[in-house]
Amino acid sequence: MKKAYIFLADGFEVIEALAPYDVFCRAGFDVKTVSISNKKQVAASNKIKVEADFLISEVKDFDQADLLYLPGGYPGYENLGNDPKVGELAKKHYESGKILAAICGAPTVLLKNGIGFGKNVTSHSCCKDEMSTKYNYTGNFITRDGNLLTCIGAGHSVDFAICLAEILGGEAAVTKVKKGMELK
Amino acid sequence: MKKAYIFLADGFEVIEALAPYDVFCRAGFDVKTVSISNKKQVAASNKIKVEADFLISEVKDFDQADLLYLPGGYPGYENLGNDPKVGELAKKHYESGKILAAICGAPTVLLKNGIGFGKNVTSHSCCKDEMSTKYNYTGNFITRDGNLLTCIGAGHSVDFAICLAEILGGEAAVTKVKKGMELK
Numbered sequence: 447m448k449k450a451y452i453f454l455a456d457g458f459e460v461i462e463a464l465a466p467y468d469v470f471c472r473a474g475f476d477v478k479t480v481s482i483s484n485k486k487q488v489a490a491s492n493k494i495k496v497e498a499d500f501l502i503s504e505v506k507d508f509d510q511a512d513l514l515y516l517p518g519g520y521p522g523y524e525n526l527g528n529d530p531k532v533g534e535l536a537k538k539h540y541e542s543g544k545i546l547a548a549i550c551g552a553p554t555v556l557l558k559n560g561i562g563f564g565k566n567v568t569s570h571s572c573c574k575d576e577m578s579t580k581y582n583y584t585g586n587f588i589t590r591d592g593n594l595l596t597c598i599g600a601g602h603s604v605d606f607a608i609c610l611a612e613i614l615g616g617e618a619a620v621t622k623v624k625k626g627m628e629l630k
Numbered sequence: 631m632k633k634a635y636i637f638l639a640d641g642f643e644v645i646e647a648l649a650p651y652d653v654f655c656r657a658g659f660d661v662k663t664v665s666i667s668n669k670k671q672v673a674a675s676n677k678i679k680v681e682a683d684f685l686i687s688e689v690k691d692f693d694q695a696d697l698l699y700l701p702g703g704y705p706g707y708e709n710l711g712n713d714p715k716v717g718e719l720a721k722k723h724y725e726s727g728k729i730l731a732a733i734c735g736a737p738t739v740l741l742k743n744g745i746g747f748g749k750n751v752t753s754h755s756c757c758k759d760e761m762s763t764k765y766n767y768t769g770n771f772i773t774r775d776g777n778l779l780t781c782i783g784a785g786h787s788v789d790f791a792i793c794l795a796e797i798l799g800g801e802a803a804v805t806k807v808k809k810g811m812e813l814k
Contacts, residue, residue: 461652464644464678468784471676492655494648495681570812599812604785628754628783
């Protein structure tokens with residue numbers, strides 16, 4: 447079973463974090479949310495309160511994850527970017543060749559941690575200039591460059607999650623997801 | 631300011647409930663989640679735990695709402711359909727001419743409460759036969775018939791929320807939402 451972790455920091459974008467959670471559940475993956483603070487309740491950028499499955503300190507098997515996922519949302523992505531543990535985990539995961547995903551403002555977490563410089567990426571347009579200093583900014587909705595996947599923003603969360611589900615679970619997983627969600 | 635309430639029952643579909651929450655916040659509406667039980671923490675169909683803004687017993691101004699929204703998800707939509715208070719509120723709201731929205735399996739809540747019989751509706755395909763007994767089932771992604779709006783399922787949650795935001799807030803609200811979410 448494929449294993450995915452989604453990091454939650456206060457100020458996360460709720461669709462960006464929970465659409466992949468939902469899609470990965472539907473795909474049959476073992477997906478868990480991880481609070482990067484010392485409390486499980488995390489408040490989204492729109493103040494919705496979600497209880498994470500784990501605290502970051504509780505997870506001992508990040509090295510077993512097939513996918514690490516960084517949601518955007520303000521100031522969620524800045525909180526992720528300011529957390530050295532998140533940066534260290536993301537970098538190690540990426541450098542081991544496994545799928546690292548970031549959406550909206552979260553590609554700046556890659557920038558802050560020296561991950562994949564020179565690669566093709568996208569991000570929210572508000573981060574374009576910053577990202578362009580170290581990456582080839584595509585401005586596409588979704589960009590894949592090897593094991594680095596980035597997405598422009600919340601409106602494309604479901605498509606991005608399905609793209610990731612297809613990479614990890616293949617066509618069969620995606621067919622099942624799309625049927626349940628009434629996507630043709 | 632437009633006011634919207636989203637009902638949450640255990641087993642709700644997380645994207646179907648929280649995409650409109652997110653979109654309506656971005657549109658500048660006063661949107662609140664309402665737990666239909668006596669506890670604020672509600673578990674989605676995929677077990678994500680969300681804290682509702684209010685218990686249904688705490689809300690005294692449902693008659694001031696511009697929109698009531700019923701998410702699907704199993705068994706969330708059955709729990710909504712089995713709750714007489716939800717049915718009563720939805721019926722009163724609809725009959726006052728205000729916007730009532732239901733997605734996925736939640737159009738069965740309309741069916742159970744005798745709301746809008748004969749109207750054009752859509753719903754998840756698994757409810758097609760049931761819905762067809764009292765409605766003209768379109769099978770479209772989104773169907774509007776007067777003040778009754780229905781949507782086929784989770785994959786169309788963002789589009790449905792934007793459609794509702796446009797009805798309530800006009801083009802200006804939607805332009806702002808789309809810009810933030812990077813929807814062209």
